[in-house]
Amino acid sequence: MKFFIDTADLDEIRAANDLGILDGVTTNPSLVAKIVQEPDNFSYEDFKNHIAKICQIVNGPVSAEVTTLTAEEMVVQGEELAAIDENVVVKCPLTLEGLKAMHHLSGNGIRINATLVFSPTQAILAAKAGASYVSPFVGRLDDISTEGMALVDQIVGIYENYRFTTEVLVASIRHPQHVVEAAMIGADVATIPFKVISQLVKHPLTDTGLKRFMDDAAVIKNG
Secondary structure (H helix, E strand, O other), rough: EEEEEOOOOHHHHHHHHHOOOOOEEEOOOOHHHHHOOOOHHHOOHHHHHHHHHHHHHHOOOOOEOOOOHHHHHHHHHHHHHOOOOOOEEEEEEHHHHHHHHHHHHHHHHEEEEEEEOOOHHHHHHHHHOOEEEEEEEHHHHHHOOOOOHHHHHHHHHHHHHHOOEEEEOOOOOOOOHHHHHHHOOOEEEEEOOHHHHEEEHOOOHHHHHHHHHHHHHHHHHOO
């Protein structure tokens, strides 16, 4: 399973990339807004420049989301975003207008990440529209007392039935168990906040075992 980091923070991206486990990056308008220090002065050109900086750090897919609602405007933005770097994947929302934009952009060789997916029918439509990735948001489903990982299981099964090539990208991951369940189901990608990536490393027995080893090493060194 591929690991993407879900952030727009360049420091977090560098830190995750230094671990040697990073395959790509996903961003969205909310994540970009978190890192903007002067919102009144942050233009669309600044946004595109920021995506370019991410592409310079990570040699892998970088999802950048359109910020308009009509298919025509999504296509224009999508073409502009795709022109930033060959690794840019254009994120389009799973709406009727979004499907039109996905079909047009994918038909012209631009990779698409179908975002804000919350049902298996939406995932089927994304695959038929030519999306390279589909992003079910498991955490947001969990938030409304619906089992998010059950949706991932459904999508993986449906895609296997019909040999769709669209990759299942598990999004809105909140904790390490989401990562474990995604891997067991057979999802292609998990996009993970840096905090959760850090949690994947942690285990109390590793900490206590390392402390014991270091204590014993001190005895050997001083003996």
